[in-house]
Amino acid sequence: MEAFVSFVNDLVWSKPLVYGLLITGILFSLLMRFFQVRHFKEMIRLMFQGEKSPTGISSFQAIAVSLAGRVGTGNIVGVSTAIFIGGPGAVFWMWATAFLGASSAFIESTLGQIYKREIKGQYRGGPAYYIEAGIKGKVGKIYAIIFALVTILSVGLLLPGVQSNAIASSMKNAFGVNQWVIAIVLALLLILIIFGGIKSIANVATAVVPFMAIIYIGLAVVIICLNISEVPALISMIFKSAFGAEAAFGGIIGAMIEIGVKRGLYSNEAGQGTGPHAAAAAEVSHPAKQGLVQAFSVYVDTLFVCTATALMILMSGTFNTTDGTTNSDGTPHLIKDNGIYVEAADGSKDVSGTAMYAQAGIDKAFSGGDYTFSPEFSGFGSYFIAFALFFFAFTTILAYYYIAETNVSYIFPGRGQKIWINVVRIALVLATVYGTLKTADLAWMMGDLGVGLMAWLNIIAIWILHKPALKALKDFERQKKAKGSGQYAIYKPDPNEVPTATFWHEDYPKRLKEYNIEE
Numbered sequence: 028m029e030a031f032v033s034f035v036n037d038l039v040w041s042k043p044l045v046y047g048l049l050i051t052g053i054l055f056s057l058l059m060r061f062f063q064v065r066h067f068k069e070m071i072r073l074m075f076q077g078e079k080s081p082t083g084i085s086s087f088q089a090i091a092v093s094l095a096g097r098v099g100t101g102n103i104v105g106v107s108t109a110i111f112i113g114g115p116g117a118v119f120w121m122w123a124t125a126f127l128g129a130s131s132a133f134i135e136s137t138l139g140q141i142y143k144r145e146i147k148g149q150y151r152g153g154p155a156y157y158i159e160a161g162i163k164g165k166v167g168k169i170y171a172i173i174f175a176l177v178t179i180l181s182v183g184l185l186l187p188g189v190q191s192n193a194i195a196s197s198m199k200n201a202f203g204v205n206q207w208v209i210a211i212v213l214a215l216l217l218i219l220i221i222f223g224g225i226k227s228i229a230n231v232a233t234a235v236v237p238f239m240a241i242i243y244i245g246l247a248v249v250i251i252c253l254n255i256s257e258v259p260a261l262i263s264m265i266f267k268s269a270f271g272a273e274a275a276f277g278g279i280i281g282a283m284i285e286i287g288v289k290r291g292l293y294s295n296e297a298g299q300g301t302g303p304h305a306a307a308a309a310e311v312s313h314p315a316k317q318g319l320v321q322a323f324s325v326y327v328d329t330l331f332v333c334t335a336t337a338l339m340i341l342m343s344g345t346f347n348t349t350d351g352t353t354n355s356d357g358t359p360h361l362i363k364d365n366g367i368y369v370e371a372a373d374g375s376k377d378v379s380g381t382a383m384y385a386q387a388g389i390d391k392a393f394s395g396g397d398y399t400f401s402p403e404f405s406g407f408g409s410y411f412i413a414f415a416l417f418f419f420a421f422t423t424i425l426a427y428y429y430i431a432e433t434n435v436s437y438i439f440p441g442r443g444q445k446i447w448i449n450v451v452r453i454a455l456v457l458a459t460v461y462g463t464l465k466t467a468d469l470a471w472m473m474g475d476l477g478v479g480l481m482a483w484l485n486i487i488a489i490w491i492l493h494k495p496a497l498k499a500l501k502d503f504e505r506q507k508k509a510k511g512s513g514q515y516a517i518y519k520p521d522p523n524e525v526p527t528a529t530f531w532h533e534d535y536p537k538r539l540k541e542y543n544i545e546e
């Protein structure tokens with residue numbers, strides 16, 4: 028099983044996808060004149076704008092659900108793994124992926140809003156919806172169904188195991204909790220929440236995600252302040268390593284870029300096609316508003332949370348790097364030999380255990396200089412990482428469920444919808460339980476496969492359909508300039524260019540009346 032998944036994974040995550048994601052981000056950024064810098068303040072303002080309705084959720088709830096999906100295991104274990112394999116320079120390529128990926132996040136989330144539908148009292152949207160509406164005809168319908176099926180498979184079966192495996196591993200390391208206990212607790216919590224639908228998931232995400240992210244980033248700031256003298260050297264090491272100028276890491280620049288981009292995408296999900304599902308559920312007067320909010324969520328995920336993890340790891344001094352080859356005894360060939368890697372009792376190497384590097388940074392910061400790292404040591408760092416992973420990873424699983432439900436609703440819009448939604452609920456719970464028990468290597472490979480398949484399908488789609496999103500941004504900027512604020516910007520789609528944006532064709536006259544504006 029592992030050999031087969033590894034083989035398919037290598038095909039999916041080939042160089043065309045890795046560098047294609049970077050090129051896509053660069054070109055979209057150029058086309059939008061680096062909006063991610065120009066509209067930074069507007070992103071923050073729009074995030075807290077309180078538009079909501081019985082049909083849709085607010086922008087803040089939408090970004091909370093989106094961040095629930097983005098901020099997860101990838102922000103701790105993923106960063107640790109990236110540094111483990113690619114060295115400190117991988118952090119730079121995660122930053123680059125986030126900055127450029129914000130443009131992909133804007134395009135896909137704005138498209139999600141443009142082509143959203145109101146179904147049974149709530150907004151539904153995402154790549155499957157905009158692929159069908161934008162490409163049209165049999166080709167568009169078949170493409171949309173393929174994306175929906177791949178997404179259900181990925182977020183419903185492949186990806187939950189990565190999150191639950193990290194929760195089980197960290198809880199066992201910190202508190203010695205049996206994996207079966209974690210599996211049962213996760214299953215019960217999921218059942219209690221996911222049967223409440225998007226409103227229930229949004230309420231949990233709104234309460235948990237901002238709270239946990241603030242605490243996590245806050246602790247990182249404290250650690251950085253306690254070790255402020257080391258920060259310049261660490262930043263220098265990241266940049267030198269990224270471009271092969273650091274002697275210890277100079278020979279692995281290709282692996283560094285690939286693992287940085289892969290882990291960056293796994294963490295922030297920009298261009299992958301998950302963000303548009305939550306974006307489409309938001310109540311806004313203009314699609315570009317939600318596009319800007321979702322672009323900012325990429326910053327929160329990678330530039331804030333992932334950077335916090337990276338600095339804690341690098342400050343610990345416990346990380347090491349492998350060039351991907353093995354020694355004669357099967358152990359990784361290390362580029363840097365003064366670190367550790369996690370070894371299980373049977374001799375297998377557990378890359379997900381690199382989360383220990385993050386906890387090592389926390390423990391070292393509070394040790395008063397008297398610190399020696401040991402995989403068996405459980406201090407404050409291990410407890411904190413265990414709790415952080417639990418909340419981050421659990422809310423990510425909730426977001427996965429909502430995405431799966433949205434795509435089930437797309438494929439089965441009729442009477443059988445409720446039955447299939449319940450099937451997906453059960454499947455996701457079982458996948459989560461299974462993920463707490465299987466090997467970490469297989470969990471990560473299956474997760475990477477799911478992310479890669481979705482990314483391929485969505486990146487092709489947004490290149491085909493990106494023009495309405497670009498025009499929506501220009502229209503928003505025009506209205507913002509004319510009115511002095513984007514608060515009352517109203518979207519009026521051109522019926523000749525986007526005839527299938529039926530929601531907005533009906534919504535425009537209602538908005539004019541609501542805002543008391545004469546056309």
